[in-house]
Amino acid sequence: MTAQTHEGRVAVVTGAAGGFGQAFCVGLAERGADIVAVDIDDSSETVALVEKLGRRAMAFGADLADPSSVSDLGERVRAEFGRCDILVNNAGIYPNRPFDEMDYEFWRRIQAVNLDSQFLMTKAVVGLMKQNGWGRIVNITSNSITLAVHGVTHYLASKMGVIGFTRGLATDLAGFGITVNAVGPTLTPSRAWDVRGLPAALVEATVQKQAIKRPGEVSDVVGIIAFLSSDDAAFITGQTIMADGGLARL
Numbered sequence: 264m265t266a267q268t269h270e271g272r273v274a275v276v277t278g279a280a281g282g283f284g285q286a287f288c289v290g291l292a293e294r295g296a297d298i299v300a301v302d303i304d305d306s307s308e309t310v311a312l313v314e315k316l317g318r319r320a321m322a323f324g325a326d327l328a329d330p331s332s333v334s335d336l337g338e339r340v341r342a343e344f345g346r347c348d349i350l351v352n353n354a355g356i357y358p359n360r361p362f363d364e365m366d367y368e369f370w371r372r373i374q375a376v377n378l379d380s381q382f383l384m385t386k387a388v389v390g391l392m393k394q395n396g397w398g399r400i401v402n403i404t405s406n407s408i409t410l411a412v413h414g415v416t417h418y419l420a421s422k423m424g425v426i427g428f429t430r431g432l433a434t435d436l437a438g439f440g441i442t443v444n445a446v447g448p449t450l451t452p453s454r455a456w457d458v459r460g461l462p463a464a465l466v467e468a469t470v471q472k473q474a475i476k477r478p479g480e481v482s483d484v485v486g487i488i489a490f491l492s493s494d495d496a497a498f499i500t501g502q503t504i505m506a507d508g509g510l511a512r513l
């Protein structure tokens with residue numbers, strides 16, 4: 264039985280329909296949080312999993328590349344739950360494309376979904392956190408920023424941006440009792456990889472460079488999100504934790 268460390272908290276999680284995001288919703292709900300599941304896709308499966316745990320859940324459909332899609336999110340959360348304590352900015356896309364083959368439209372879409380969305384989501388709920396003088400924001404980056412991988416210029420730019428955003432925001436929000444940290448998972452089976460197929464050679468090469476010689480799992484990251492969004496992490500802010508078996512040393 265997981266300790267109820269998040270009892271009474273309300274967590275907004277993006278990219279909540281599957282992959283890491285769904286696991287974060289379930290992990291936070293197991294610890295007592297109610298959940299707002301934000302995704303461009305149908306989050307009803309996630310909502311059902313959270314409700315099965317006896318917690319409240321609300322699905323919020325949004326294309327996070329479109330600022331207007333989250334313009335009423337804060338009000339909806341206030342009306343439904345009256346508060347927002349935790350924001351996990353997890354939504355992200357990572358199509359592989361060599362620099363020569365990408366146009367500006369493609370570049371902008373990646374930055375919008377992976378980085379701009381974190382700005383928009385924070386704007387949408389930070390007022391609710393300030394209202395209670397307590398907040399936890401966790402932004403998902405990637406350990407790939409430390410690796411030489413072809414065809415991901417757009418992705419690395421967005422995920423390095425997440426780290427810069429995290430550091431700056433941590434300073435600006437510290438006076439409101441809000442911490443901001445980033446977590447970088449490694450190559451991990453998820454819905455995106457279900458469609459494209461996890462590149463076995465890359466996984467193997469990555470594993471061999473790690474201190475812990477096995478591929479990452481979604482469950483490796485859930486506890487880190489839970490910790491960073493708990494009372495126990497009150498004195499940690501602006502940090503990036505790589506959940507990658509000891510591959511990157513920041």
Ligand SMILES: NC(=O)c1ccc[n+]([C@@H]2O[C@H](COP(=O)([O-])OP(=O)(O)OC[C@H]3O[C@@H](n4cnc5c(N)ncnc54)[C@H](O)[C@@H]3O)[C@@H](O)[C@H]2O)c1
Nearest residue numbers: 278282283303304326327355405448449450451453454455
């Ligand atoms: N799985 C990995 O290997 C891996 C490694 C490092 C970092 N990450 C990061 O983890 C995060 C989650 O990825 P995942 O592997 O779980 O992928 P996933 O595809 O399983 O989940 C991503 C979710 O984001 C949603 N989403 C995509 N575009 C959106 C948009 N415009 N608006 C709203 N929602 C949108 C998708 O519908 C999906 O539910 C991403 O930020 C990704 O960059 C993943």
